[in-house]
Amino acid sequence: VQLQASGGGSVQTGDSLRLSCRLSGRTFSRYRMGWFRQAPGKEREFVAAISLSSGATYSADSMKDRFTISRDDAKNTVYLQMNSLKPEDTAVYYCAAVSVSHSSWPPARYDAWGQGTLVTVSS
Secondary structure, three states: OOOEEEOEEEEOOOOEEEEEEEEEOOOOEEEEEEEEEEEEOOEOOOOOOOOOOOOOOOEOOOOOOEEEEEHHHOOOOOEEEOOOOOOHOOEEEEEEEEEEEOOOOOOOOOOOEEEEEEEEOOO
């Protein structure tokens, strides 16, 4: 499976941004996907996950009020809508995927990772 993340950029505090991650090479509905982020000098952090078969979602408590994960089956794409962005949201955002047959819910691990897209939020 291949993952292509896009949509990052430089924004101001309070702005919104939508990240996209397109999955190719496999049947979309057989996967669970997640978004992670890694800020400079920090460990990678889980953001949100979605089951592509059921649509169930799971988000980190610290971000679920501002960030929403969704999917578009027709485009084989998962989105991360980020609202009310803050400087501390600055990070490289990665999408990841794991097959349903190889994972629990929410997934504890992922088998494939996208290349990352940089989000920079300035005050």
